[in-house]
Amino acid sequence: MNPEIENAIIGAVYDAGLDASLWPEVMHQIVEYTQSKTAILTALGRLNPNYDFVHTWNIPPAGVDAYQNEQIKLIDMKLHLPLWKRMGIGDVLNQDWRSYVAMPDQDEGIFYDKCLKASGICYAAGVLLDQGEYRWAVLGIHRTPAEPSFQQEELDFLKRIGVHIRRALQIHKQLSFARIENHNLYNMLDSIKVGIILVDEYRRFYYSNKRAQQLMECSQIFEFDQQNKICAAKQYQKKIEQLVHTAQTELNGNSCGVGGVLALKNEQGRQFMVTVTSFSNMNSLANLVDQRQNYVVLSISEMGQHYTLATAFLKESYALSARECEICELFVNGINLEKIAENCSLTLSSVRTYVKNIYAKMQCNSQAELLHKLMGMTIHFEHVH
Numbered sequence: 442m443n444p445e446i447e448n449a450i451i452g453a454v455y456d457a458g459l460d461a462s463l464w465p466e467v468m469h470q471i472v473e474y475t476q477s478k479t480a481i482l483t484a485l486g487r488l489n490p491n492y493d494f495v496h497t498w499n500i501p502p503a504g505v506d507a508y509q510n511e512q513i514k515l516i517d518m519k520l521h522l523p524l525w526k527r528m529g530i531g532d533v534l535n536q537d538w539r540s541y542v543a544m545p546d547q548d549e550g551i552f553y554d555k556c557l558k559a560s561g562i563c564y565a566a567g568v569l570l571d572q573g574e575y576r577w578a579v580l581g582i583h584r585t586p587a588e589p590s591f592q593q594e595e596l597d598f599l600k601r602i603g604v605h606i607r608r609a610l611q612i613h614k615q616l617s618f619a620r621i622e623n624h625n626l627y628n629m630l631d632s633i634k635v636g637i638i639l640v641d642e643y644r645r646f647y648y649s650n651k652r653a654q655q656l657m658e659c660s661q662i663f664e665f666d667q668q669n670k671i672c673a674a675k676q677y678q679k680k681i682e683q684l685v686h687t688a689q690t691e692l693n694g695n696s697c698g699v700g701g702v703l704a705l706k707n708e709q710g711r712q713f714m715v716t717v718t719s720f721s722n723m724n725s726l727a728n729l730v731d732q733r734q735n736y737v738v739l740s741i742s743e744m745g746q747h748y749t750l751a752t753a754f755l756k757e758s759y760a761l762s763a764r765e766c767e768i769c770e771l772f773v774n775g776i777n778l779e780k781i782a783e784n785c786s787l788t789l790s791s792v793r794t795y796v797k798n799i800y801a802k803m804q805c806n807s808q809a810e811l812l813h814k815l816m817g818m819t820i821h822f823e824h825v826h
Contacts, residue, residue: 458609468498484578507555566591568603636741684717
């Protein structure tokens with residue numbers, strides 16, 4: 442492998458992170474460098490539809506169209522997703538698809554006929570760039586039967602270049618969120634501790650802030666159907682549909698639907714509160730989307746949870762010690778000084794000394810003032826209704 446060419450490709454990767462129209466040329470460079478025939482870079486971000494894309498090089502339009510077909514997507518996931526799930530992000534997969542030709546009536550044969558035959562490819566090497574409940578990204582390169590299978594040095598190159606493509610995709614994802622005129626608004630939405638989801642009148646997903654993404658990925662309280670409509674568990678689905686319907690702005694008048702509040706529980710027993718609000722009631726979001734659409738805001742938070750403080754921020758900004766951070770977290774969860782002393786195996790006078798030092802470092806004069814400041818540094822948020 443040639444380090445100079447590889448460095449040039451790395452530079453092109455970061456250029457493409459800023460300008461997505463450059464990805465096909467990056468694919469071209471990777472194909473030439475690895476002496477392959479075709480390449481595909483695909484990313485799916487169901488929590489950010491603006492992020493979804495497929496970039497290819499030298500794959501016929503019929504092959505690209507087939508790959509986008511729902512049936513082929515399902516076959517692809519059935520055949521190949523189990524392989525990827527056994528791997529970690531950044532790992533490389535090496536496949537030989539020649540056997541697919543001999544299985545015309547099976548999923549393998551259908552996948553070959555629709556996606557591989559037009560390009561004449563049978564060897565594939567790929568690097569897993571991202572994986573999660575609602576996200577997926579892979580770079581794949583391919584060769585024909587007349588060419589040799591992929592060797593270890595080429596797989597090592599994919600692993601190296603995959604690191605840079607992952608970083609470029611992160612840049613691309615951030616840019617897809619931060620439209621220039623709404624940059625400050627997106628920063629504000631990402632900093633608050635309640636999940637914000639925006640859907641249209643048909644429940645089709647439009648936007649979510651970071652907290653909503655975290656809640657959805659770790660709790661699986663919502664899913665998406667093939668039209669990217671947001672769905673809840675069966676026992677809650679009808680109620681969600683009713684709330685979204687009643688929260689819609691009445692386009693023929695000045696009034697808005699009421700929306701409402703729904704408590705729901707996931708399979709692990711964690712409880713969440715969802716507030717459904719008409720978009721027109723959220724004045725701070727006024728420039729976020731096309732105002733001709735009829736949008737609804739879903740606000741999500743977890744109930745009865747333990748407050749966790751951003752201790753790294755407390756240490757860096759206020760020079761609090763690990764013990765002082767521990768006392769702050771107990772305090773913000775409603776534990777009085779006597780119980781804090783018991784939990785930390787300290788005397789009450791020692792705890793009071795710690796609290797006095799915390800006051801000084803955080804420039805607070807009372808427990809109420811300290812509590813107010815700490816509540817602004819919690820990582821999670823409990824719904825108030």
